[in-house]
Amino acid sequence: MKAAIVGAGVGGLTTAAHLAKMGVDVDVYDMGAFAGGKMYKYTNNEGLTWDTGPTLISLPDQIKKTFSELNLNPPELLTLNEGSHLLFADGTDWHLPIGKDSLISYFKKKDYLLSQQLNTSLKIAKSIFEFADNFIFNEEPPTVLSLGLKSMASGVVFQHPKTMLRVYSQVIDSLFTNNNMREFFYHFASYIGVQPSVAPGAILSIAHVELGSDIVFPKGGIYSIAKSLYDAAIKYNANFSYQTKVTKAIPLGNEFKNRGWQLYFQRDKHEETKKYDILISNGDPYVASQNWIESEFINKLLNNKLTNKLLRPSESQFVILFDWKDHTEISHHTKIFPKSWNQSFYEVGVELKIPEDPCIYLVWPHATDKNISPRILFISAMAPNLASGHSWDEKSSLIYTNKILDICRKRINLSFNGEVFKTISPLELHERTQSLMGGIYSATSAQFRPMSFHFSGESKVESLFFVGAGIHPGAGVTMVMKSSERIIKRIQKKYKLG
Numbered sequence: 001m002k003a004a005i006v007g008a009g010v011g012g013l014t015t016a017a018h019l020a021k022m023g024v025d026v027d028v029y030d031m032g033a034f035a036g037g038k039m040y041k042y043t044n045n046e047g048l049t050w051d052t053g054p055t056l057i058s059l060p061d062q063i064k065k066t067f068s069e070l071n072l073n074p075p076e077l078l079t080l081n082e083g084s085h086l087l088f089a090d091g092t093d094w095h096l097p098i099g100k101d102s103l104i105s106y107f108k109k110k111d112y113l114l115s116q117q118l119n120t121s122l123k124i125a126k127s128i129f130e131f132a133d134n135f136i137f138n139e140e141p142p143t144v145l146s147l148g149l150k151s152m153a154s155g156v157v158f159q160h161p162k163t164m165l166r167v168y169s170q171v172i173d174s175l176f177t178n179n180n181m182r183e184f185f186y187h188f189a190s191y192i193g194v195q196p197s198v199a200p201g202a203i204l205s206i207a208h209v210e211l212g213s214d215i216v217f218p219k220g221g222i223y224s225i226a227k228s229l230y231d232a233a234i235k236y237n238a239n240f241s242y243q244t245k246v247t248k249a250i251p252l253g254n255e256f257k258n259r260g261w262q263l264y265f266q267r268d269k270h271e272e273t274k275k276y277d278i279l280i281s282n283g284d285p286y287v288a289s290q291n292w293i294e295s296e297f298i299n300k301l302l303n304n305k306l307t308n309k310l311l312r313p314s315e316s317q318f319v320i321l322f323d324w325k326d327h328t329e330i331s332h333h334t335k336i337f338p339k340s341w342n343q344s345f346y347e348v349g350v351e352l353k354i355p356e357d358p359c360i361y362l363v364w365p366h367a368t369d370k371n372i373s374p375r376i377l378f379i380s381a382m383a384p385n386l387a388s389g390h391s392w393d394e395k396s397s398l399i400y401t402n403k404i405l406d407i408c409r410k411r412i413n414l415s416f417n418g419e420v421f422k423t424i425s426p427l428e429l430h431e432r433t434q435s436l437m438g439g440i441y442s443a444t445s446a447q448f449r450p451m452s453f454h455f456s457g458e459s460k461v462e463s464l465f466f467v468g469a470g471i472h473p474g475a476g477v478t479m480v481m482k483s484s485e486r487i488i489k490r491i492q493k494k495y496k497l498g
């Protein structure tokens with residue numbers, strides 16, 4: 001059997017390795033210069049390499065599981081000695097330890113009531129996460145009806161009605177009295193790209209992933225996850241074509257009953273074509289359906305979801321890869337909160353403009369892995385998506401870069417002398433990875449039923465499958481791996497693969 005995988009992101013790589021191991025003849029096409037998709041890296045002329053894209057790897061058991069199923073060793077995962085360093089506008093400074101128990105003890109020493117509130121919140125977050133993991137993350141997205149029945153049967157709605165049936169900001173305001181903790185928890189809404197006042201309360205489960213799970217750093221840098229998956233796919237004989245853009249895929253016969261796909265792609269300015277038995281799309285399904293998959297059914301289905309605002313693009317970010325020449329010790333993860341996270345997020349997400357006071361995130365991997373140069377600093381800040389029409393030309397990128405660095409200097413009280421090696425705007429991310437509106441995840445739902453509105457990875461169209469962040473409600477790196485496993489199981493069953 002011949003399979004085409006369009007996209008060598010974490011989802012495409014995981015799928016390629018598994019299918020190739022089962023003996024499928026796999027060709028992977030990617031527009032980028034090498035594998036990784038949003039998990040990417042840039043190297044300067046001195047050989048210093050910056051990871052870009054994901055920075056915080058949670059749920060590491062999934063990485064171990066994926067590699068064990070591939071009969072390979074996972075990349076070495078280092079445990080971080082600290083979670084995040086949070087800096088709030090009122091001068092409050094928290095160094096969060098990793099893991100629920102340590103976190104509760106940390107706050108017990110500061111504020112007993114807050115530690116109790118956090119304990120309650122993380123218990124609820126865990127139980128919602130476990131519900132999603134049992135009933136949603138490993139399966140096809142359920143229908144609204146089956147999701148309702150499953151949540152009733154599992155008891156999650158009865159146990160936590162105030163969380164499951166209210167909007168996220170109400171949930172947070174009722175759980176916490178401390179303003180900074182509220183700010184911190186509101187910011188989890190950025191993952192789904194909607195205001196806390198409209199986001200479903202169930203996204204509290206994100207707190208379990210970020211605060212209740214282990215956070216790891218792959219030795220040598222985040223890109224070593226993509227590299228290890230790529231090596232696995234190569235070991236099992238998958239083929240890769242880079243700087244190759246797939247321009248069209250036409251079903252051979254009726255889209256619901258086809259005999260495979262005719263794939264058209266552009267490489268070195270030449271158009272080429274090849275026939276495949278199955279087609280797997282790893283890029284954003286919405287962009288793919290608009291740009292290259294010739295399926296009226298998929299196109300209509302996804303367009304309806306977007307135009308009816310059942311789905312929206314996720315948050316976007318502006319990234320600065322900074323060569324920190326006068327580096328000094330900081331935490332691995334530092335988050336600088338604005339005066340009002342809600343206000344800043346409103347300016348970016350609703351008014352679609354550069355925020356007055358952005359939330360800024362700094363990642364200094366040397367804190368965990370001494371083999372990574374201390375000059376490597378990754379900085380990202382809230383940024384409006386492509387709907388804003390922002391040009392992200394050299395001048396506007398420079399203005400925003402200077403604003404971000406000035407805030408870092410003031411709030412962390414360090415000089416931050418060095419050079420900007422590269423900036424990555426939402427527009428550039430979109431152009432390189434075809435992300436929807438330049439979002440860092442994929443489309444997410446603003447409704448109470450986010451899981452059920454997610455697009456199924458096994459489409460009704462014959463021999464067409466989707467993997468990756470665009471089809472999985474979790475959307476982070478380890479969830480993307482889960483999405484591949486979900487689809488591989490289906491392909492394996494359907495085509496009776498070994």
Ligand SMILES: Cc1cc2nc3c(=O)[nH]c(=O)nc-3n(C[C@H](O)[C@H](O)[C@H](O)COP(=O)(O)OP(=O)(O)OC[C@H]3O[C@@H](n4cnc5c(N)ncnc54)[C@H](O)[C@@H]3O)c2cc1C
Nearest residue numbers: 007009010011031037038054055056246283468469476477
């Ligand atoms: C700035 C940033 C920060 C992030 N932070 C985190 C984090 O801390 N933790 C976390 O878990 N996740 C994070 N993420 C999200 C995470 O990186 C993504 O969810 C994940 O990498 C997506 O993988 P994927 O396989 O779904 O798709 P992608 O990585 O998007 O890969 C899709 C690939 O398909 C290719 N493609 C698309 N269309 C075509 C075509 N027509 N022809 C050829 N190739 C095509 C693209 O070029 C791309 O390489 C972050 C992302 C960004 C950008």
